[in-house]
Amino acid sequence: MKGLLWFLFLLFLDVAIxxxxxxxxxxxxxxxxxxxxxxxxxVASIFFxxxxxxxxx
Amino acid sequence: MRFWVIFAIFxxxxxxxxxxxxxxxxxxxxxxxxxxxxxxxxxxxxxxxTYSATTYSAFMMxxxxxxxxxxxxxxxxxxxxxxxxLVLIVWFGPKFWEFGKRYGVISPAEMLGRIYGSERVAxxxxxxxxxxxxxxxxxxxxGIGYSLDVMxxxxxxxxxxxxxxxxxxIVWSFTGGMRSVAWxxxxxxxxxxxxxxxxxxxIVYKGFGGFxxxxxxxxxxxxxxxxxxxxxFFKLSTFLGLTVPWFFFSISNPQVSQxxxxxxxxxxxxNMLWGFLIFGFFYTIIxxxxxxxxxxxxPSLDRPDLATPTLLSLPIVPPFIAILVMIGVVSAAISTxxxxxxxxxxxxxxxxxxxxxxxxxxxxxxxxxFLLTGAVLVFAYMRPSMIVLLSVSSSAGLLSLVPAIIGAxxxxxxxxxxxxxxxxxxxxxxGVLFAFKINPMGLMPGIWSIIISSGIFVLFSLIFPLKRRExxxxxxxxxxxxxxxxxxxxxxxxx
Numbered sequence: 127m128k129g130l131l132w133f134l135f136l137l138f139l140d141v142a143i144x145x146x147x148x149x150x151x152x153x154x155x156x157x158x159x160x161x162x163x164x165x166x167x168x169v170a171s172i173f174f175x176x177x178x179x180x181x182x183x
Numbered sequence: 184m185r186f187w188v189i190f191a192i193f194x195x196x197x198x199x200x201x202x203x204x205x206x207x208x209x210x211x212x213x214x215x216x217x218x219x220x221x222x223x224x225x226x227x228x229x230x231x232x233t234y235s236a237t238t239y240s241a242f243m244m245x246x247x248x249x250x251x252x253x254x255x256x257x258x259x260x261x262x263x264x265x266x267x268x269l270v271l272i273v274w275f276g277p278k279f280w281e282f283g284k285r286y287g288v289i290s291p292a293e294m295l296g297r298i299y300g301s302e303r304v305a306x307x308x309x310x311x312x313x314x315x316x317x318x319x320x321x322x323x324x325x326g327i328g329y330s331l332d333v334m335x336x337x338x339x340x341x342x343x344x345x346x347x348x349x350x351x352x353i354v355w356s357f358t359g360g361m362r363s364v365a366w367x368x369x370x371x372x373x374x375x376x377x378x379x380x381x382x383x384x385x386i387v388y389k390g391f392g393g394f395x396x397x398x399x400x401x402x403x404x405x406x407x408x409x410x411x412x413x414x415x416f417f418k419l420s421t422f423l424g425l426t427v428p429w430f431f432f433s434i435s436n437p438q439v440s441q442x443x444x445x446x447x448x449x450x451x452x453x454n455m456l457w458g459f460l461i462f463g464f465f466y467t468i469i470x471x472x473x474x475x476x477x478x479x480x481x482p483s484l485d486r487p488d489l490a491t492p493t494l495l496s497l498p499i500v501p502p503f504i505a506i507l508v509m510i511g512v513v514s515a516a517i518s519t520x521x522x523x524x525x526x527x528x529x530x531x532x533x534x535x536x537x538x539x540x541x542x543x544x545x546x547x548x549x550x551x552x553f554l555l556t557g558a559v560l561v562f563a564y565m566r567p568s569m570i571v572l573l574s575v576s577s578s579a580g581l582l583s584l585v586p587a588i589i590g591a592x593x594x595x596x597x598x599x600x601x602x603x604x605x606x607x608x609x610x611x612x613x614g615v616l617f618a619f620k621i622n623p624m625g626l627m628p629g630i631w632s633i634i635i636s637s638g639i640f641v642l643f644s645l646i647f648p649l650k651r652r653e654x655x656x657x658x659x660x661x662x663x664x665x666x667x668x669x670x671x672x673x674x675x676x677x678x
Contacts, residue, residue, distance in 0.1 A: 133270050140264055144256075144411050145419055152406025152413075154398040157256045162468065165263035168270070169460045175273045176457070180450025 129175050136168055184502050188335050191506045195374070195514070196351060199367045206366035207359025215545055218360035219289050219529040224447045225365055227454020232369035234442050234455055235462040236518035238432075239372075241326040243470045244379060244512045249487030250416075251474025255408030257417025259471045261425050266463045268430035272456050275434050276443050278592050280452050283444035290526070291440045291588075292534040298591040299599040302537070307603055308584060309530035311610045312437050315580040317555065318573035320523050321562035323516040324348055328563065333492055334509045342564060348513070349560045352521040357552055361445065364521050371514035376462065378511030379469045382495075382504050386476045389499050397472075400479050408478060424627025428578040431633070434588050435581040438519075438526040520559070528552040576617035579629035583609025586633075586640035594644070601644030609636025 143164075144157040151157070212218045225233075250258040279294065288294045292312065296305025324345050331344035339347070355367045391397040401409060411417045434440050446452040477490035480497065484490060491512070495505040532548030539547065573580075586605050590597030612635050615621075616628035623631065 129270070129273060133267070136267065137264070140260065140267070141419070141422070144260055145422075149410055149412070152409045153402050154409060157410050158259060161256070161260045161263050165266060165464055165467070168263070168267035169464055172267075172270050172273060172460060173457060175270070176453045179277070179453035180448055 129171075132171060133168075136164070136171070140164060185336055185338055187502065188506055188509075189338060191510055192331070192335075192339070192513075195510050196347075199351065199355060199370060202366045202370055203355045203358045203363035206362040210359060210362060212360055213542070213545065215289050215529070215533065215541060215548065216287065218545060218548065219525065220283075220441075220444050221361040221365060223284060223445060225361075225445045225451065226447060227451040228458060229365050229369055230442065230446045230451060230455035231458025231462065232372040233365040233445075233522070234439060234459045235466075236368035236372040236375065236515070237438055237442065237522040238459070238463070238519075239375065239466060239515055240323055240519035241330075241512050241516035243375075243466065243515060244473070244491050244508065245326060245488055247467075247470050248474035248477060249490050251471050252477050252484065252490040253414070253487045254416030255405075255411070255413040255475075255478075256471075257411040257413065257422055258474065259467070260411065261417075261422060261429070262467045262471070263464075264426045265429040265432060266460065266467065269433050269456065269460060269463075271431065271433050272443070275440075275588070275592065276452055276456065277449060279440065279443035280446065280449065288444065289533045290529045291437045292530050293537070295584075295587060295591055295602065296534065299587075299597075299602045301599045301603065304587070304599060304602050304606070305534040305537070307606045308587075309527075309534035311580065311584065311606055312530060313527055313555075314610070315573055315577040316436075316438070316523050316527060317558055318562060319577040320520045320559045323520050324559055324563040325566065327513050327516045330492075330509055330512055334506070345560060345563045348517055348520070349556050349563075352517055352524060353552060353556045355517075356521040356525045357549065361525065364525055365445075368518045368522065371518040372462065374514040375511045375518075376466055376469075378507040379466065379473065382500075382508045383469050383473050383476070385500070385504050386473070386480070386494065390476065390480055390497075397476065397479070401475055405475075405478055405482075408475070420625050420627065424629050427633060428582050428629035431582055431585045432578065435578070435585050437530065438523045441526050441529070524552055524555050524559070527555050531555070573614075576613060576628065579617070579627075579632045580610050580613045582629060582632040583613060583636040586637045590640060590644065596644055596648060597640070598644040598647055598649045600647040601640045601642075604643050605636040605640035608639050 140161075143160055148156045148160060210217060216222050247258055247262060250261075279291070282288060282294055282298075286294075286297060288297065290309070292305045292308035295308050296302055327348040328341040328344040331339040331347070332341045356364050387394055387397050391400060407413045411422065412419070428435075432439065442455070443452065446455050473494075474490060477484075477494045481490070481493050484493060491508070494500070495508055528548045528551040531551035532544040536544060536547045583606055586609075587597070587602035590602065609632055613628050613632040616623075616631055622628070
């Protein structure tokens with residue numbers, strides 16, 4: 127459940143930040159870096175959520 | 184140049200074919216589990232590479248690069264949101280894997296059929312996959328035909344190119360089933376990644392002088408492409424309309440969800456997921472930067488899907504880089520086509536002709552591999568407009584499968600009629616919306632697909648509930664008396 131809520135929060139940021147605060151910010155440090163970091167956080171979160179697979183069963 | 188193009192193509196085909204035969208060595212392809220799932224024994228790394236090569240088609244270097252060219256940074260958000268959608272594997276991966284292992288399930292359609300105790304659910308699932316994925320494969324084949332034609336300067340014309348590609352797809356999948364496909368996929372995933380990385384680094388350093396200069400040019404001349412909606416393509420409704428279908432790709436598309444049955448252990452399943460996420464993250468960024476490079480170097484293209492071929496034809500790009508990238512694009516397409524064909528043929532044998540004995544099923548499976556490849560080839564050659572339409576709508580159409588999949592594992596009250604009608608009506612209505620280009624309330628068909636099929640699924644499940652059921656430990660539903668007729672659900676044996 128925690129994981130689901132965390133991903134819903136991430137998906138909210140996924141749209142809200144680039145289409146909100148960064149919508150007029152035409153620099154590489156804007157939406158490009160945001161989405162790259164966002165993607166890395168999403169990937170890292172999946173790593174974390176699955177880290178014990180194969181150990182507990 | 185022409186000689187080296189042909190030499191490179193033959194080298195690629197030669198290495199792939201050797202791998203396909205080596206992978207098959209010593210294995211008898213006489214049972215379904217071996218042919219379609221490599222007997223569920225693949226390790227994590229090999230699984231990750233075949234998952235990557237199957238997922239990423241020619242769409243990346245042609246379509247996504249073109250989308251970046253047209254719409255800018257929104258395409259990065261779109262593609263990375265798809266990657267984040269792999270979180271669905273966290274909740275569905277172990278369930279698919281365990282159910283498959285326990286009941287000897289071969290295809291995702293068969294799994295749903297068993298859970299809902301209904302052959303028609305499996306049949307509808309399989310049929311929807313075939314309707315949407317055969318045209319999708321045909322469009323991939325057309326991409327190869329055009330690429331080889333341009334690349335070889337007419338020596339390999341379109342029609343010969345698609346025949347070669349279809350032959351390769353069938354040889355590689357027929358030889359050793361999933362084993363051959365997995366090994367050739369691994370080889371092709373390497374080609375896809377390395378070719379695009381080398382080409383990007385070359386373009387950035389040769390064309391711009393380095394990443395700092397490249398980003399500087401983007402900021403000063405194309406700053407609107409660095410934000411959304413930016414130049415206008417990525418309106419919020421478009422972003423959502425593209426992103427929602429792709430977010431569910433990992434469970435809606437059978438050629439990738441079938442790969443959840445293949446790893447030898449839960450740890451291998453996890454390693455497959457991790458490997459794919461790493462591959463996907465970096466491959467996405469490479470392709471997006473490639474699209475930006477095209478925007479900065481060739482700003483006045485009429486057709487964005489020509490961004491990659493045009494970039495490769497620039498004088499600053501040496502021939503060997505151009506050849507390498509085009510082989511990478513062909514690899515991406517073939518690795519997707521042969522996996523789709525293998526998955527669809529497993530559905531034909533198991534879900535359309537499931538009542539036959541296993542030796543007949545394997546025969547039907549292999550025969551259907553030829554027939555499906557033939558259909559893909561004919562569609563690619565004739566290029567009817569319906570093919571392009573179905574291909575474009577495939578990710579949205581396959582979304583109609585998602586509510587039934589989620590409900591199968593996570594909703595006690597989900598019922599057979601809910602599953603069946605959500606798949607049939609959801610896919611049909613999505614097809615109609617695409618065919619007539621209808622976007623009710625400004626929302627794209629992909630959004631409507633998930634809304635409509637979810638609504639039908641919930642409504643029909645509530646109106647027509649299961650009479651008797653019990654939940655198995657793995658979350659699967661069992662409906663006594665209506666149990667799946669092939670082997671039943673009474674025990675842990677294979678059906």
